[in-house]
Amino acid sequence: xxxxxxxxxxxxxxxxxxxxxxxxxxxxxxxxxxxxxxxxxxxxxxxxxxxxxxxxxxxxxxxxxxxxxxxxxxxxxxxxxxxxxxxxxxxxxxxxxxxxxxxxxxxxxx
Amino acid sequence: xxxxxxxxxxxxxxxxxxxxxxxxxxxxxxxxxxxxxxxxxxxxxxxxxxxxxxxxxxxxxxxxxxxxxxxxxxxxxxxxxxxxxxxxxxxxxxxxxxxxxxxxxxxxxxxxxxxx
Numbered sequence: 001x002x003x004x005x006x007x008x009x010x011x012x013x014x015x016x017x018x019x020x021x022x023x024x025x026x027x028x029x030x031x032x033x034x035x036x037x038x039x040x041x042x043x044x045x046x047x048x049x050x051x052x053x054x055x056x057x058x059x060x061x062x063x064x065x066x067x068x069x070x071x072x073x074x075x076x077x078x079x080x081x082x083x084x085x086x087x088x089x090x091x092x093x094x095x096x097x098x099x100x101x102x103x104x105x106x107x108x109x110x
Numbered sequence: 111x112x113x114x115x116x117x118x119x120x121x122x123x124x125x126x127x128x129x130x131x132x133x134x135x136x137x138x139x140x141x142x143x144x145x146x147x148x149x150x151x152x153x154x155x156x157x158x159x160x161x162x163x164x165x166x167x168x169x170x171x172x173x174x175x176x177x178x179x180x181x182x183x184x185x186x187x188x189x190x191x192x193x194x195x196x197x198x199x200x201x202x203x204x205x206x207x208x209x210x211x212x213x214x215x216x217x218x219x220x221x222x223x224x225x226x
Binding site: 034042043044045046049087097098099100101102103 | 146152153154155159169215217219
């Protein structure tokens with residue numbers, strides 16, 4: 001079983017729409033969670049960390065559900081510039097390892 | 111944010127040769143550096159984790175004798191792909207972190223390796 005699983009999409013949504021991505025992880029010992037954004041042929045960049053209490057940054061909201069072992073990312077009022085691949089990243093403390101999901105492709109359509 | 115550079119950005123080599131890729135943290139000291147590989151339309155796959163001054167920890171299935179990692183200083187890690195073959199052609203990305211596991215990783219721009 002993969003450490004991290006994501007729906008690869010693609011998600012094609014109109015501007016202004018709200019879109020949500022989920023990501024499940026298999027290791028209950030996972031300690032840190034992140035959402036990264038990767039534009040085509042570019043390196044990933046941190047979008048936001050995911051805290052147990054949930055956190056919000058502008059139009060982006062991240063949540064963690066430890067009981068069900070998933071994290072989510074909600075994007076409100078989608079912009080064209082939000083088009084990218086969103087990667088779910090989980091850090092397992094034992095071994096200091098980071099695991100990436102396959103990424104979810106989002107295209108925001110005018 | 112912190113800056114991580116990689117060199118070269120693109121390399122083409124003949125089968126059987128060795129290729130060295132450098133990863134540098136330009137404005138911070140990286141206690142830990144990571145090496146990833148990304149095939150087209152796939153996610154990043156962690157290859158190995160290295161801490162300055164100690165041996166790298168390789169992920170299962172990654173040959174340590176083929177992918178040599180050296181992390182000689184807090185700002186430089188190198189990945190050498192030895193005796194490269196066409197199946198090693200991929201996008202190699204490094205990342206660096208200065209803090210604990212909750213700290214952000216900063217990624218280099220990646221190196222595209224093509225083995226003929």
